[in-house]
Amino acid sequence: MRIAVGKKIVEIDLLPILFVWLISIWALFYWQSVLDLPEGEDSAFFIGPLSQISVLFSILITADCIKFKQIVGIDQSNDQNVQKCISKSLKNRLLFIISIIVYAISLEYIGAIITSIVYAVGLSIALKTKSLWTLFGIAIFISLFIIIIFVEMLRVPLPLWGTLFS
Numbered sequence: 375m376r377i378a379v380g381k382k383i384v385e386i387d388l389l390p391i392l393f394v395w396l397i398s399i400w401a402l403f404y405w406q407s408v409l410d411l412p413e414g415e416d417s418a419f420f421i422g423p424l425s426q427i428s429v430l431f432s433i434l435i436t437a438d439c440i441k442f443k444q445i446v447g448i449d450q451s452n453d454q455n456v457q458k459c460i461s462k463s464l465k466n467r468l469l470f471i472i473s474i475i476v477y478a479i480s481l482e483y484i485g486a487i488i489t490s491i492v493y494a495v496g497l498s499i500a501l502k503t504k505s506l507w508t509l510f511g512i513a514i515f516i517s518l519f520i521i522i523i524f525v526e527m528l529r530v531p532l533p534l535w536g537t538l539f540s
Contacts, residue, residue, distance in 0.1 A: 398425070482537060
């Protein structure tokens with residue numbers, strides 16, 4: 375979104391601002407709801423600092439998403455010259471965080487084996503792995519690694535096949 379103010383153009387990239395503030399508000403709401411529980415102080419040990427850090431990052435991202443530019447000529451207002459505040463690497467990081475959330479949610483329904491293989495294949499494709507053997511080898515290795523470490527050694531009750539296949 376662009377707004378002309380005098381001899382300046384204010385460019386605001388709304389999507390990342392809305393996204394980070396939505397996450398921060400959700401984290402703060404969760405933190406407050408945990409504090410209202412009888413054992414809330416002990417339960418909120420990790421979520422408190424995390425929600426505070428998310429608000430700090432929201433402020434920093436919001437400040438980065440608002441750009442002020444001088445109007446010099448006609449070329450300044452072209453869409454080609456508009457720089458987005460979210461770079462490609464930040465978009466990749468946000469997609470990575472979203473993929474971890476989707477992975478965690480799908481663990482319950484699809485199970486650890488299939489979810490880990492699909493996640494590892496997607497991650498390998500995102501990292502531009504060319505060889506199919508490497509792609510599926512890494513996926514199967516990560517899946518077996520998760521099962522051996524978390525299920526067998528640490529005894530974490532991960533659903534191997536999920537509720538969808540039960």
